[in-house]
Amino acid sequence: MSEAKQASWKSRLYAIIFEADTRAGRLFDEALIIAILASLVVVILDSVESISRDHHDLLAVLEWTFTMLFTLEYIARLLCTPRPLAYALSFFGVIDLLAILPTYLALLMPELHVLIDVRVLRLLRVFRIFKLTHFMAEYTHLGQALAASRRKIMVFLSVVLLLVLVMGTLMYVVEGPENGFTSIPVAMYWAITTVTTVGFGDITPKTDLGRLLSSAMMLMGWGILAVPTGIVTAEMVGHRGAEASANSRSCGQCLTEGLGPDDNYCRHCGARLPDSRSGSGS
16 A cells, blocks of 8 residues: 555545544444443442343443443544554543453452452443533533632632631531540541532531531532632633633624624625635735
């Protein structure tokens, strides 16, 4: 096979696997999403003892079918990508490997509890759910928002940690070991469950002052839970607004703004818009 033909089929395969702007690419992504979700159903059913016992052979056949499909997909990605090692060591490359590795290890490794419980190893197949992030742009937007707000979130978490330390220490002093607050770490555990409004109830204040402090912690918990949500939401809104502003156009006739880059005519007056792909200086 000549180098030109080899490069041609590799580029076509790359477009199908890594890009979703073609019909073949969209069909590939949709089929892969269905396969991932179906394989997760098999993993979940296999964890139910009665179903696993009664339908062991069927589940085994389905698992190996999905494993072979994901193996072929992994090999195809390595073959068509320009930098196979970089892809194999990337986040999604590791996820793709974890999607197929447990089944092979469960076959090759005898079920010796001295080394590792193969059943635990097989549960790593749930990492296939992360393969879905290949196909959803919302994951990218959320990741960008989290990355942009990481410093604010870290500052917020440090404030919460200080609050938990102070309130836990106060509760240790107020309640004492006789009421279940046997140490400052235990009191901090109580403070975390209280400020997050979880409240397991395994440790509860008995004194009036302790109940007053716990009431204040519960009220603060409402506001504390809303802060990280607001930080990430603001970053997402800002990112979407900047993206929309960069891609929007305006009509030269009626000055209507917010027209998309693919619009050929103004939605308000019907005037023809200039080609967005042409240079502004031409």
